[in-house]
Amino acid sequence: MAGADGGHLLARGGAGVSPRPRVLVTGASGNVGAPLVEHLLKGGAQVRVASRGEGARVPEGATAVRFDFEDPSTHAPALEGVEKVFLLRPPALSDVKRHLLPVVRAVKEAGVRHVVFLSLLGVEKNQAVPHAKVERFILEAGVPHTFLRPSFFMQNLSTTHRDDIREHGELFMPVGSGKTGFIDTRDIAAVGARTLLEDGHEGKAYDLTGAEALSYAEVARLFTEVLGRPIRYNEPGALRFAARWYRRDVPLAYIAVMTGIYTVCRLGLAGTVTRDTETLLGRAPISMRQFIQDHKACWM
Incomplete structure (x- = not known):
């Protein structure tokens, strides 16, 4: 499929590309996370795949680390040395204050310099959805961020x-x-990879x-x-x-x-319908x- 594999992901001019960033990816086995990991590896990133259990299968070139949203003791070790995080809220976790706020705090304490959060289109008009609360946690923590709103x-x-x-x-x-x-979701993954591999997307929200x-x-x-x-x-x-x-x-x-x-x-x-996806890719x-x-x- 022409263009769908994101093969030219870094060919576009503009923002600079960070050299081999260390990235932690949550939700790495899902419809967004799996192609995102592939794009990041192709782009030269050092990828850590968050996993709840031991022995998780990961793509060649990536590393599995234990990370459980419901177990705060796993957060700091998984984030040690990480520069960037792709954050995806597990759909089953509706109590975001209990399960996502500690993650955001851990990201802040670990000195992560950019978090890309998979949010929701129209979230800024619907403060009742969990995604809006997570965005607010990130903003209040002062962590450099990009919100993807598909x-x-x-x-x-x-x-x-x-x-x-x-x-x-x-x-x-x-x-x-x-x-x-x-x-x-392959387009969301390609956009996510661009925002993680390039500088210049901090403080942005993209409607995809x-x-x-x-x-x-x-x-x-x-x-x-x-x-x-x-x-x-x-x-x-x-x-x-x-x-x-x-x-x-x-x-x-x-x-x-x-x-x-x-x-x-x-x-x-x-x-x-927006032009953000087309513009970014x-x-x-x-x-x-x-x-x-x-x-x-x-x-x-």
């Missing part, structure tokens, strides 16, 4: 909603006709979206065209949506979060059609 992940369709698409041939979300500026806002009916049509079989957009109400996930033994708190997120979309608040963001093509096997 829109909805395309990869939600290949993970959370994969089975509905593969087994039922449908997109099943209570979003009505609302549009979403979906972004591929794809190049277009799509309704779920439009996404269903793209799936139909690429997969070669009918994929329909089933427009359930919030209660019907919640009931299906409840029958799957999904915790009510998680169902409430999903329902709330899709309500934002239904209200037309997720359709923002020097290319167009990965399109929804390309994303579906690249992950085609997971829905077949």
